[in-house]
Amino acid sequence: MNKKIIVTICREFCSGGKEVGTKLASKLGCECYDKKLISLAAKESGFTETLFEDVDEKPSNSFLYSIAMGTPSTTGVFFQNNDFLTNDKLFGIQSDVIRRIASEKSAVIVGRCSDYILRDEENLVRVYLRADTDFRIKRLLETNKDVDLKHAESLLHKTDKKRGHYYSYYTGRDWDNVSNYDLVINTSKLGIDNTVNLILDYINNMK
Numbered sequence: 120m121n122k123k124i125i126v127t128i129c130r131e132f133c134s135g136g137k138e139v140g141t142k143l144a145s146k147l148g149c150e151c152y153d154k155k156l157i158s159l160a161a162k163e164s165g166f167t168e169t170l171f172e173d174v175d176e177k178p179s180n181s182f183l184y185s186i187a188m189g190t191p192s193t194t195g196v197f198f199q200n201n202d203f204l205t206n207d208k209l210f211g212i213q214s215d216v217i218r219r220i221a222s223e224k225s226a227v228i229v230g231r232c233s234d235y236i237l238r239d240e241e242n243l244v245r246v247y248l249r250a251d252t253d254f255r256i257k258r259l260l261e262t263n264k265d266v267d268l269k270h271a272e273s274l275l276h277k278t279d280k281k282r283g284h285y286y287s288y289y290t291g292r293d294w295d296n297v298s299n300y301d302l303v304i305n306t307s308k309l310g311i312d313n314t315v316n317l318i319l320d321y322i323n324n325m326k
Contacts, residue, residue: 124149124322126227126244127234129294132278133249135314140229141185142315147322148307150227152217156198156231159220160213171213174206176230176285210289230282234299235290244322247300248314254307 130136136154144151152159157175161168179302214236219225221237234245237283256271266274286294297303302321306314 120275122242124225124242124244125237125240126246126318126322127237128227128229128246128248129234129300130230130248131255132275132282133255133262135258135311136229136248137182137302138311139248139306139314140181141225142182142311142314143318144227146319147225147316148228149227151227153228153229156213156216156228159216160209163216164212166209166212171209174209176282177206192210232286232289235292235306242325244302244318244325245300246318247295247297247302247303249295250307 124147126140126147128136128140130139137151137163140151140153157168157171160166160171210232217228217231217233217236220228222242234243237243252272252275255275256268259266259271259275260268283294285293292299302318304314304317309317
Protein backbone atom coordinates (compact mmCIF):
# COMPACT_ATOMS: atom_id res chain seq x y z
CA MET A 120 0.00 0.00 0.00
CA ASN A 121 1.44 3.33 -1.12
CA LYS A 122 -0.46 5.72 1.13
CA LYS A 123 -0.25 5.71 4.91
CA ILE A 124 -3.21 3.96 6.57
CA ILE A 125 -4.05 3.94 10.26
CA VAL A 126 -6.54 1.35 11.50
CA THR A 127 -7.83 1.56 15.06
CA ILE A 128 -9.64 -1.39 16.59
CA CYS A 129 -11.99 -1.10 19.54
CA ARG A 130 -13.24 -4.49 20.64
CA GLU A 131 -15.43 -6.39 23.01
CA PHE A 132 -13.41 -8.71 25.23
CA CYS A 133 -12.57 -11.99 23.43
CA SER A 134 -14.09 -10.87 20.13
CA GLY A 135 -10.72 -11.42 18.42
CA GLY A 136 -9.32 -7.89 18.38
CA LYS A 137 -5.68 -8.83 18.85
CA GLU A 138 -5.83 -11.65 16.29
CA VAL A 139 -7.63 -9.50 13.73
CA GLY A 140 -5.16 -6.66 14.33
CA THR A 141 -2.11 -8.89 13.95
CA LYS A 142 -3.34 -10.55 10.75
CA LEU A 143 -4.49 -7.24 9.27
CA ALA A 144 -1.14 -5.58 9.99
CA SER A 145 0.66 -8.48 8.32
CA LYS A 146 -1.39 -8.05 5.15
CA LEU A 147 -0.91 -4.29 5.18
CA GLY A 148 2.83 -4.66 5.72
CA CYS A 149 2.86 -2.67 8.95
CA GLU A 150 2.99 -3.26 12.70
CA CYS A 151 0.15 -3.99 15.11
CA TYR A 152 0.32 -2.12 18.41
CA ASP A 153 -1.51 -3.58 21.39
CA LYS A 154 0.47 -4.40 24.53
CA LYS A 155 3.50 -3.14 22.60
CA LEU A 156 2.25 0.38 23.37
CA ILE A 157 2.96 -0.24 27.04
CA SER A 158 6.59 -1.09 26.32
CA LEU A 159 7.03 1.96 24.09
CA ALA A 160 5.38 4.31 26.59
CA ALA A 161 7.57 2.95 29.39
CA LYS A 162 10.74 3.28 27.31
CA GLU A 163 10.01 6.85 26.24
CA SER A 164 8.87 8.05 29.67
CA GLY A 165 11.35 6.25 31.90
CA PHE A 166 8.53 4.76 33.99
CA THR A 167 8.30 1.00 34.49
CA GLU A 168 6.07 -1.18 32.31
CA THR A 169 4.36 -2.41 35.46
CA LEU A 170 3.07 1.10 36.15
CA PHE A 171 1.42 1.27 32.73
CA GLU A 172 0.10 -2.28 33.01
CA ASP A 173 -1.59 -1.48 36.32
CA VAL A 174 -3.69 1.26 34.75
CA ASP A 175 -4.05 -0.27 31.28
CA GLU A 176 -7.51 0.65 29.97
CA LYS A 177 -8.63 1.74 33.44
CA PRO A 178 -9.66 5.40 33.86
CA SER A 179 -8.76 5.69 37.54
CA ASN A 180 -8.22 3.83 40.80
CA SER A 181 -10.33 6.48 42.43
CA PHE A 182 -13.16 6.05 44.92
CA LEU A 183 -15.75 7.25 42.37
CA TYR A 184 -14.52 4.84 39.70
CA SER A 185 -14.66 1.98 42.20
CA ILE A 186 -18.29 2.79 42.90
CA ALA A 187 -19.08 2.89 39.16
CA MET A 188 -17.47 -0.52 38.71
CA GLY A 189 -19.23 -1.96 41.75
CA THR A 190 -15.94 -2.69 43.54
CA PRO A 191 -15.57 -0.73 46.81
CA SER A 192 -12.28 1.12 47.08
CA THR A 193 -9.94 0.78 50.02
CA THR A 194 -7.91 3.74 48.84
CA GLY A 195 -10.03 6.48 50.37
CA VAL A 196 -10.84 9.98 49.22
CA PHE A 197 -7.52 11.41 50.43
CA PHE A 198 -5.65 9.64 47.60
CA GLN A 199 -8.29 10.25 44.96
CA ASN A 200 -6.62 13.23 43.31
CA ASN A 201 -3.28 11.44 43.13
CA ASP A 202 -4.95 8.52 41.38
CA PHE A 203 -6.54 10.81 38.82
CA LEU A 204 -3.29 12.69 38.18
CA THR A 205 -1.19 9.55 37.89
CA ASN A 206 -3.55 7.75 35.54
CA ASP A 207 -4.14 10.84 33.44
CA LYS A 208 -0.42 11.47 33.10
CA LEU A 209 0.19 7.88 32.00
CA PHE A 210 -2.69 8.13 29.55
CA GLY A 211 -1.16 11.32 28.15
CA ILE A 212 2.22 9.63 27.67
CA GLN A 213 0.63 6.69 25.88
CA SER A 214 -1.45 9.07 23.74
CA ASP A 215 1.72 10.86 22.65
CA VAL A 216 3.23 7.52 21.62
CA ILE A 217 0.10 6.71 19.59
CA ARG A 218 0.20 10.10 17.83
CA ARG A 219 3.89 9.71 17.03
CA ILE A 220 3.37 6.26 15.52
CA ALA A 221 0.47 7.53 13.41
CA SER A 222 2.48 10.53 12.21
CA GLU A 223 5.35 8.36 10.98
CA LYS A 224 3.86 5.28 9.30
CA SER A 225 0.94 2.98 8.65
CA ALA A 226 -0.16 1.04 11.70
CA VAL A 227 -2.90 -1.00 13.30
CA ILE A 228 -3.61 0.12 16.86
CA VAL A 229 -5.78 -1.91 19.22
CA GLY A 230 -7.76 -0.15 21.97
CA ARG A 231 -6.45 2.63 24.24
CA CYS A 232 -8.96 5.18 22.84
CA SER A 233 -6.81 5.32 19.71
CA ASP A 234 -9.81 6.08 17.47
CA TYR A 235 -10.48 9.23 19.48
CA ILE A 236 -6.84 10.24 19.97
CA LEU A 237 -6.28 10.04 16.19
CA ARG A 238 -9.69 11.44 15.16
CA ASP A 239 -8.10 14.15 13.00
CA GLU A 240 -5.67 11.78 11.27
CA GLU A 241 -5.99 11.37 7.49
CA ASN A 242 -6.80 7.91 6.12
CA LEU A 243 -8.03 6.70 9.50
CA VAL A 244 -10.22 3.59 9.58
CA ARG A 245 -12.04 3.13 12.88
CA VAL A 246 -13.21 -0.43 13.52
CA TYR A 247 -15.37 -1.82 16.33
CA LEU A 248 -15.44 -5.59 16.80
CA ARG A 249 -18.20 -7.40 18.65
CA ALA A 250 -19.23 -11.04 18.86
CA ASP A 251 -21.95 -13.28 20.23
CA THR A 252 -21.50 -14.39 23.83
CA ASP A 253 -21.02 -18.10 23.05
CA PHE A 254 -18.22 -17.28 20.61
CA ARG A 255 -16.49 -15.07 23.15
CA ILE A 256 -16.80 -17.59 25.97
CA LYS A 257 -15.28 -20.28 23.76
CA ARG A 258 -12.31 -18.05 22.91
CA LEU A 259 -11.86 -17.10 26.56
CA LEU A 260 -11.81 -20.72 27.74
CA GLU A 261 -9.36 -21.66 24.99
CA THR A 262 -6.90 -18.89 25.84
CA ASN A 263 -7.26 -18.73 29.63
CA LYS A 264 -7.15 -22.07 31.42
CA ASP A 265 -7.64 -20.36 34.80
CA VAL A 266 -11.23 -19.40 33.95
CA ASP A 267 -14.06 -21.91 34.19
CA LEU A 268 -17.38 -21.85 32.36
CA LYS A 269 -19.21 -20.73 35.48
CA HIS A 270 -17.30 -17.45 35.69
CA ALA A 271 -16.60 -16.83 32.00
CA GLU A 272 -19.66 -14.73 31.17
CA SER A 273 -19.18 -12.61 34.29
CA LEU A 274 -15.57 -11.89 33.28
CA LEU A 275 -16.69 -10.84 29.79
CA HIS A 276 -19.19 -8.42 31.28
CA LYS A 277 -16.76 -6.95 33.81
CA THR A 278 -14.01 -6.46 31.24
CA ASP A 279 -16.36 -4.80 28.76
CA LYS A 280 -17.64 -2.56 31.54
CA LYS A 281 -14.08 -1.57 32.44
CA ARG A 282 -13.25 -0.76 28.82
CA GLY A 283 -16.46 1.20 28.44
CA HIS A 284 -15.74 3.35 31.50
CA TYR A 285 -12.16 3.91 30.35
CA TYR A 286 -13.33 5.03 26.92
CA SER A 287 -16.04 7.33 28.29
CA TYR A 288 -13.72 8.82 30.90
CA TYR A 289 -11.12 9.93 28.35
CA THR A 290 -13.30 10.68 25.33
CA GLY A 291 -16.68 11.79 26.68
CA ARG A 292 -18.25 9.31 24.26
CA ASP A 293 -20.05 6.00 24.59
CA TRP A 294 -17.76 3.11 23.73
CA ASP A 295 -20.42 1.11 21.90
CA ASN A 296 -21.94 4.01 19.93
CA VAL A 297 -21.74 2.91 16.28
CA SER A 298 -21.42 6.51 15.09
CA ASN A 299 -17.87 6.53 16.51
CA TYR A 300 -16.73 3.98 13.94
CA ASP A 301 -16.45 3.40 10.21
CA LEU A 302 -16.96 -0.36 10.48
CA VAL A 303 -18.81 -2.40 13.10
CA ILE A 304 -18.22 -6.12 12.57
CA ASN A 305 -19.56 -9.21 14.31
CA THR A 306 -16.58 -11.58 14.26
CA SER A 307 -18.69 -14.54 15.37
CA LYS A 308 -20.69 -14.24 12.14
CA LEU A 309 -17.77 -13.67 9.75
CA GLY A 310 -14.89 -15.39 11.51
CA ILE A 311 -11.46 -13.85 12.04
CA ASP A 312 -10.04 -14.22 8.52
CA ASN A 313 -13.17 -12.91 6.79
CA THR A 314 -13.21 -9.97 9.19
CA VAL A 315 -9.64 -9.14 8.17
CA ASN A 316 -10.59 -9.41 4.50
CA LEU A 317 -13.63 -7.17 4.98
CA ILE A 318 -11.48 -4.44 6.54
CA LEU A 319 -8.98 -4.80 3.69
CA ASP A 320 -11.78 -4.47 1.12
CA TYR A 321 -12.96 -1.32 2.86
CA ILE A 322 -9.44 0.16 2.82
CA ASN A 323 -8.91 -0.73 -0.84
CA ASN A 324 -12.16 0.99 -1.79
CA MET A 325 -11.54 4.17 0.19
CA LYS A 326 -11.47 7.32 -1.92
